[in-house]
Amino acid sequence: MNDQINQLSVEDIKSALDAFGGSIKHTPTTYAITLSKITGAEIYIKNENAQFTSSFKERGALNKLMNLTDEQKKRGVIAASAGNHAQGVAFHGSRLGIPTTIAMPLGTPFVKVSNTEELGAKVVQVGERFDETAEEAMKMAEEQNLTVVHPFDDYHVMAGQGTIGLELLEDVSDVDVVLVPVGGGGLIAGIATAIKSINSKIKVIGVQSERFPSLYRAMNDEEYVPQGSTLAEGIAVKNIGEKTLEVCKKYVDDVLLVSEEEIEKALGLLLTIEKTVCEGAGACPLAAVIRYPEVFKGKKVALIVSGGNIDTRLLASILMRSLVRDGRITRLKIELPDIPGALSIISSIIGNKGGNIIDVSHHRLFTELPAKETYSNITLETRDSQHFEDILEELRSEGFVVTVNPNIDM
Template identity: 50%
Template sequence: MATHPEKSSSSASLPVSLNDVRMAAERISGSVVRTPTLVSQTLSKLVGAKVYLKFENLQFTAAYKERGALNTLLQLPQEARDKGVIAASAGNHAQGLAYHGAKLGIPVTIVMPRSTPTVKVMQTEGHGATVVLEGETFDAAYAHARKLEVERGLTFVHPFDQPSIIAGQGTVALEMLADAPDIDTLVIPIGGGGLISGVGTVAKSGGKPIELIGVQAELYPSMYNRRNHTALPCEGDTLAEGIAVKQPGDLTAQFVEALVDDIVLVSETRLEEAVSLMLQIEKTVVEGGGAAGLAALLTYPERFKDKTVGIILSGGNIDTRLLANVLLRDLARDGRLARVRVRLQDRPGALYNVVRIFGEQQVNIIEIYHQRIFTSLPAKGLITEIECETRDRAHLERLVEALRVGGGFEVSLVELG
């Protein structure tokens, strides 16, 4: 694992110090939730490390972003408060800023791309913000926000590349390390880099060496590219949309260079698995970015083996339909949900014989799809696809074997991509 012994000295030149984070903690105390840090016995056994979870998904807006937003708002001079603030965001930063702006009586304007889901627009407006829809991309919305900043005399609040934001996000680590001082490794999601910059400021300022590992989705390795001088593409539909940042911050990149020991990448499959495990094991909902730390432990178990690891469940704002899809896909990967494709001859009793074997194997049938027309088989041939529920992968394999050997059918499984 890469280490950088020179980091402690280079961190002295960074614009946010441990004292800045401590002052931020005093500032926001009582206005954000001091979320619990709990050890997960089941996840610890699963990955071979002692795993602490910091439940930032229990904030009022279900994300840690409130911390930096509130710390920034509280430091505004009265004139700036009266005129209001503006930001470009379609996610957790928008809601955190809107929520605390309303509580402080500070007008908040949020510029979002026109493609932003209606539910996110409504949630942000529900917290009292004025939402402006502009452009088809985040970059276009960002440019419009900076234009309105000048035209209306508003204060722009950056989602990550701002010292007051970084200091606020660092308060997560103050709480976490106070509650679990035996942590020796922190695994932190990276989008723009605000969270890991603040966490790193705290982690690298104590007397005890704490390893700091960043995590990015494979589809958006922007900070990984910047750090490692690579040019991996940043595009695609990722489950971890909250950390899908094409261009990391210039300021946060300085923190990453000075404080972060390594950055790892995780696949969409591992992100889906992590989201599902958090719900099944911890009974808590996390979004894709919030599951990135666990996804890293699942992907690289050997590098974290026997360590005491802290991961931050940074947010829980995931669309319910998307969450349902993630859970069903996870059941399919485990063999507990399957679609079995069987080739039949078009004659009386053919389907009955298939269903009979399902019954003998105690497999629950959910749906049956019969295909006679749109198939490359001869006119008297047909395909039936049966969605079913089994106990596990071994149970599914016994069903397939019974269909092939006992029934003489040609059988295949419709696999996930």
């Protein structure tokens, strides 16, 4: 086993793919008919959320573990992670009989800790922030003589991630562009090396959240400016890796930035149209196609959906917000006379037009309207925005004063 390599080559990536055998799933690459119609590009989706741990991360983790010396395997490994990398290292470490320690921040949700422990790892919670956790992990590695499995800045890890590129070209050899989410750069470094070594004409483009543009900043010599959290938490990395940056400068054609709103919209489209659950990072490639349609129109574009580990409460919120954005769920404030049957009239109008009332709140006391008038807040479900407009027109034609999506209750 070769635990140290000083560069990344397509041969390293091919060796990783051969060594995987059946331990890593050759994830499907599917043609997205509806998304292609929406975007004007031929969209292909590489579903890395179909891996056992629902993330591409286990490819790099496994390749690193397989390339350890026998002595290193016996002593064990350590990784700092509260997400996909932790699960990849834990799962394959346990499967290979390698003692695995995962360092997680003190505030890590219990479910992430328990999931990682169930995969066979010993979890140690240290440090308030992730950078503190990473520092403590390095100290533990030195004190306990453990091998560090870095989440991205390691050539074996990059080679493992690069196997995605080989699989992609096996499935769709004539792709024009490959869009890859970027955090620390391990994924895109591996994929770009694989693809450019086979067909240099294929463009490999990174996609990042505007709030964490680590590779974009490095490519454009910009300083880091904190901008809050992001839906794409899996790629919320402050700085690109040193080794990954070197590879990216050689092979990556461009880096595009997307907003939080665009990431959320892309998540909703993948959920509702493709029926695939993905995390924020995995939705970034589609968000880029939506934001820059002129760049991809008429081209065959592959999107790397990097993972599917998303909090269920966040997922539910995104789905509901998507319905609101599409005009399928709307909140109305309707002024009406305070007389018996007024609310029944509104209900009849909405029902006769095929709308569905989800929620009603009727207000008499806490209102600025005259004493003989009141109002109701009604949450309404419709087929689409045009169906809603038909109901709204009918309500107003009957003399009701209607405010759409009011910001306040009074």
